Amino acid sequence: MPILAAVRLSHFLPTLLLLVAGVLVAQLTALNEFFLSLFNVLPTLLLLLGGAFCVGYGRQRELSLLVAVYLAYFLLDTQTDYFRAQGKVREDAVLVFHLCCLLLPLLYGLYGAWRERSHLLQDLVARAAVLLALGSVTLALAKRFPQELQAWLGGLQWPLWHGEWMTLLQPTYPLFLIAAVLLLVQYLRQPRPVHAALLLGLFGLLWMLPKTFLLPHALQVMTSLSMLVVIAAVAQEAYQMAFRDELTGLPGRRVLNERLQRLGRNYVIAMADVDHFKKFNDTHGHDVGDQVLRLVAAQLRKIGGGGRAYRYGGEEFTLVFPGKTLEECLPHLEVVRQAIEVYRIQLRDKQQRPRSDKQGKQRRSGGAASEVSVTVSIGVAERGQQGTPEEVIKAADKALYSAKSAGRNCIRSPGQRRGAVKLEAANS
Ligand SMILES: Nc1nc2c(ncn2[C@@H]2O[C@H](COP(=O)(O)OP(=O)(O)OP(=O)(O)O)[C@@H](O)[C@H]2O)c(=O)[nH]1
Numbered sequence: 001m002p003i004l005a006a007v008r009l010s011h012f013l014p015t016l017l018l019l020v021a022g023v024l025v026a027q028l029t030a031l032n033e034f035f036l037s038l039f040n041v042l043p044t045l046l047l048l049l050g051g052a053f054c055v056g057y058g059r060q061r062e063l064s065l066l067v068a069v070y071l072a073y074f075l076l077d078t079q080t081d082y083f084r085a086q087g088k089v090r091e092d093a094v095l096v097f098h099l100c101c102l103l104l105p106l107l108y109g110l111y112g113a114w115r116e117r118s119h120l121l122q123d124l125v126a127r128a129a130v131l132l133a134l135g136s137v138t139l140a141l142a143k144r145f146p147q148e149l150q151a152w153l154g155g156l157q158w159p160l161w162h163g164e165w166m167t168l169l170q171p172t173y174p175l176f177l178i179a180a181v182l183l184l185v186q187y188l189r190q191p192r193p194v195h196a197a198l199l200l201g202l203f204g205l206l207w208m209l210p211k212t213f214l215l216p217h218a219l220q221v222m223t224s225l226s227m228l229v230v231i232a233a234v235a236q237e238a239y240q241m242a243f244r245d246e247l248t249g250l251p252g253r254r255v256l257n258e259r260l261q262r263l264g265r266n267y268v269i270a271m272a273d274v275d276h277f278k279k280f281n282d283t284h285g286h287d288v289g290d291q292v293l294r295l296v297a298a299q300l301r302k303i304g305g306g307g308r309a310y311r312y313g314g315e316e317f318t319l320v321f322p323g324k325t326l327e328e329c330l331p332h333l334e335v336v337r338q339a340i341e342v343y344r345i346q347l348r349d350k351q352q353r354p355r356s357d358k359q360g361k362q363r364r365s366g367g368a369a370s371e372v373s374v375t376v377s378i379g380v381a382e383r384g385q386q387g388t389p390e391e392v393i394k395a396a397d398k399a400l401y402s403a404k405s406a407g408r409n410c411i412r413s414p415g416q417r418r419g420a421v422k423l424e425a426a427n428s
Pocket residue numbers: 247273274275276277278279281285286287288289290293313314315404408
């Protein structure tokens with residue numbers, strides 16, 4: 001699959017909306033009592049609840065990231081509290097702020113792009129060891145040589161590369177840039193909600209740092225939201241894992257079972273099955289078989305008439321039409337059956353793939369590119385006077401067997417006579 005084709009706006013949109021909301025709220029100079037109290041405790045609450053959630057789902061990477069963001073928040077919050085109470089900054093404020101500006105993107109980029117190992121405990125220990133080593137060396141230096149360290153950090157500048165807009169210590173920007181590139185590459189290689197959230201969360205933190213002492217709520221609000229978007233993305237992935245079929249992206253059996261409990265008095269259920277799929281797999285290989293299932297699912301997803309497609313299992317799909325009659329659904333089922341029949345699938349066998357564009361063009365013009373197509377048989381049943389959804393599925397399954405024995409690539413319903421299979425044929 002081309003990389004950009006897998007990029008989804010839905011991976012970014014919720015995170016983007018939350019962060020934009022955060023930017024707007026952080027600009028407010030006065031928050032009401034409720035939100036003030038909320039944002040004062042939110043980072044800690046998110047660390048505890050989100051941390052427990054990540055532990056539960058074995059997400060060491062997100063857990064370590066939450067801890068790193070929280071530590072930076074804790075250090076900066078101590079400084080801003082003092083600043084607000086005393087009207088002046090603490091003695092070590094500049095040093096602490098500069099260290100946070102450098103260590104936050106460093107740890108964020110490192111933890112974010114560091115792939116989780118299969119052994120969860122080892123992974124967690126390795127991440128904790130990095131934090132401990134970096135933290136203890138920094139702390140020791142800051143305690144022992146505060147002035148020297150501050151002077152050294154202040155000297156880290158390249159006047160040629162300095163921009164007017166740079167309000168943070170100059171090396172902060174390349175560190176954020178490296179972290180952003182790492183996280184972007186990670187997203188492009190594996191477009192997942194969590195990878196998108198990690199990338200956008202980094203920008204939230206970059207926005208926040210220069211405003212830490214300037215806007216009274218920027219620190220609490222943006223820390224909270226940067227943590228929240230990561231936790232929300234973990235929750236979104238957990239939901240997808242539980243309820244979406246990974247291969248086709250369609251809702252899986254669990255969602256179907258749940259939907260069946262909420263169907264009203266009238267509904268239609270269709271079972272669709274790819275024809276001769278075993279033979280297809282044997283001829284073209286399991287990978288091509290998977291590719292075909294994805295394409296069949298993509299066509300079924302487009303079903304009209306208020307229908308919804310689910311992967312029932314294997315090469316079998318279920319279509320549910322709430323509040324519809326059989327007559328209303330048949331034309332829509334026929335449209336997808338035909339769409340699948342005429343769809344030509346270009347085989348993307350890696351070994352057969354041309355090495356250059358020129359070669360690819362030559363092959364295509366020479367007709368050497370291999371194309372395949374599949375068909376589906378569909379059995380469809382509607383709820384009668386009585387009957388549970390399970391009984392309607394059984395009836396649709398029975399009709400599917402009739403469709404198979406009637407020659408496949410057709411639609412049948414219970415009681416339909418043998419031969420009355422294709423609507424177009426029947427209508428003409
Ligand atoms: N590639 C791939 N194959 C699958 C998947 N799930 C099930 N299959 C294959 O689907 C085939 C189903 O074959 P059968 O149930 O015998 O039926 P069929 O060959 O489609 O024949 P008819 O249904 O009678 O037209 C088996 O070979 C399974 O291995 C999957 O996720 N990916």
